[in-house]
Amino acid sequence: MFANVTLSLLEGFLGTLKLFILTLLLSLPLGLLISFGSMNKNPIVRLPIRFIIWVVRGTPLMLQLLIIFYGPGIFFGMNFWGSGDTGRFTAALVAFVINYACYFSEIFRGGIQSIPKGQYEAAAVLGLTKGQTFFKIVLLQVVKRIVPPISNEVITLVKDTSLARVIAFYEIIWEGERFIKSAGIIWPLFYTGAFYLVFSGVLTLLFGYIEKKLDYFK
Amino acid sequence: MAILEVKDLKKSFDNQEILKGISFEMEKGQTLSILGSSGSGKTTLLRCLNFLETPDAGTISVNGNLLFDGAVGHEKGVDLREKRLHFGMVFQQFNLFPQYTALENVTLAPKLEANGKSDEEIIELGKELLVKMGLEDRMNNYPHQLSGGQQQRVAIARALALKPDILCFDEPTSALDPELTGEVLKVIKELADQHTTMIIVTHEIGFARDVSDEIIFMDNGVIADKGTPSQLIDNPSNERTRQFLANYLK
Numbered sequence: 001m002f003a004n005v006t007l008s009l010l011e012g013f014l015g016t017l018k019l020f021i022l023t024l025l026l027s028l029p030l031g032l033l034i035s036f037g038s039m040n041k042n043p044i045v046r047l048p049i050r051f052i053i054w055v056v057r058g059t060p061l062m063l064q065l066l067i068i069f070y071g072p073g074i075f076f077g078m079n080f081w082g083s084g085d086t087g088r089f090t091a092a093l094v095a096f097v098i099n100y101a102c103y104f105s106e107i108f109r110g111g112i113q114s115i116p117k118g119q120y121e122a123a124a125v126l127g128l129t130k131g132q133t134f135f136k137i138v139l140l141q142v143v144k145r146i147v148p149p150i151s152n153e154v155i156t157l158v159k160d161t162s163l164a165r166v167i168a169f170y171e172i173i174w175e176g177e178r179f180i181k182s183a184g185i186i187w188p189l190f191y192t193g194a195f196y197l198v199f200s201g202v203l204t205l206l207f208g209y210i211e212k213k214l215d216y217f218k
Numbered sequence: 219m220a221i222l223e224v225k226d227l228k229k230s231f232d233n234q235e236i237l238k239g240i241s242f243e244m245e246k247g248q249t250l251s252i253l254g255s256s257g258s259g260k261t262t263l264l265r266c267l268n269f270l271e272t273p274d275a276g277t278i279s280v281n282g283n284l285l286f287d288g289a290v291g292h293e294k295g296v297d298l299r300e301k302r303l304h305f306g307m308v309f310q311q312f313n314l315f316p317q318y319t320a321l322e323n324v325t326l327a328p329k330l331e332a333n334g335k336s337d338e339e340i341i342e343l344g345k346e347l348l349v350k351m352g353l354e355d356r357m358n359n360y361p362h363q364l365s366g367g368q369q370q371r372v373a374i375a376r377a378l379a380l381k382p383d384i385l386c387f388d389e390p391t392s393a394l395d396p397e398l399t400g401e402v403l404k405v406i407k408e409l410a411d412q413h414t415t416m417i418i419v420t421h422e423i424g425f426a427r428d429v430s431d432e433i434i435f436m437d438n439g440v441i442a443d444k445g446t447p448s449q450l451i452d453n454p455s456n457e458r459t460r461q462f463l464a465n466y467l468k
Contacts, residue, residue: 119313121309217316
């Protein structure tokens with residue numbers, strides 16, 4: 001029984017993992033773009049982006065999932081996301097990417113703005129271009145500063161994937177709950193916690209390793 | 219011909235005029251020190267030369283080439299970067315790049331600009347400069363492993379690596395503990411002896427006297443006094459200069 005449950009839960013965890021990894025891959029670069037927008041000197045660019053960040057961070061992710069999944073059908077009468085599991089997954093992914101990109105953008109903004117002006121000036125008098133200054137001078141210093149807050153968000157993301165259940169996205173908690181109906185047992189649902197715990201443990205070690213790797217400079 | 223010619227340079231911040239028309243020239247191989255109390259505009263002048271600030275009016279010419287004309291304003295991008303390279307800059311706070319070793323700090327910009335030089339040549343030049351700064355055993359250290367004086371000497375090597383026409387120092391020892399200023403002043407003195415063209419904004423009056431060919435005394439956004447060290451420091455004729463020196467020697 002235990003082995004069967006474990007296997008089923010692992011299958012559900014694959015759904016969790018898929019959403020987690022794709023969200024990270026897409027929301028980190030998008031977050032960087034959004035952070036540039038939110039620091040733009042031009043208010044026509046900056047203000048709408050700040051507004052979007054405010055809305056996204058100011059409302060529950062669960063609500064965003066529902067609006068993104070059902071919204072197009074309700075307001076425009078169209079089946080925007082396509083049918084079946086693929087549609088649910090795409091909608092969930094879009095909601096997660098937008099939500100996490102906004103959080104990441106604020107972390108990036110804080111990191112970028114914490115780099116002393118002197119670094120930019122030193123790069124400028126050495127004739128570096130803006131691109132060289134960002135990629136050769138600023139970026140690694142930003143990365144070093146934002147590893148702790150990013151690791152926080154990433155670990156939150158592992159657990160937030162369970163919210164996708166509200167649009168019937170198949171993941172580990174869904175699988176765990178299934179045993180209540182099918183076999184009348186609740187412990188598989190509780191058991192899902194161990195999967196989250198192990199996975200966030202692995203991530204904690206990984207981020208600890210990255211932090212240590214970046215310890216060679218101050 | 220003068221290596222640097224500045225004419226009627228003006229700069230305001232928030233309607234407050236910091237530079238009220240600065241004109242001077244200097245010859246190649248000379249060391250020019252700029253003295254003056256805080257807020258006199260001496261750092262702003264240096265930053266205008268490096269185009270870290272854009273002057274509001276006036277002209278800057280190097281080797282007879284007009285680099286900046288306030289009547290025209292500034293172009294951005296490639297031209298601005300090339301113009302900046304006429305000037306090297308050493309900052310009060312060193313501003314080394316923390317993720318690079320001393321040697322990498324020195325070679326980073328030359329490698330990016332390349333100009334047909336191989337990386338090996340650039341590294342050799344970088345090592346040479348660091349040896350000259352007395353840092354032969356510190357080349358592979360990161361900035362946080364160096365003392366302030368060592369960091370500032372790396373910063374000097376970094377500026378020299380691009381072979382600027384004029385090397386500018388913005389209060390190079392102000393952020394250093396007193397016992398560390400000596401080692402930095404010593405390398406600047408050596409550079410002066412080798413006829414590096416330098417402009418030094420400093421509070422070290424004794425040092426300015428030893429090292430300079432000419433000294434400018436700035437007060438309230440204008441050049442109040444100008445002369446050789448013996449004219450300006452030993453026998454000041456200008457009333458403001460005398461007051462300033464008296465305050466410092468107290």
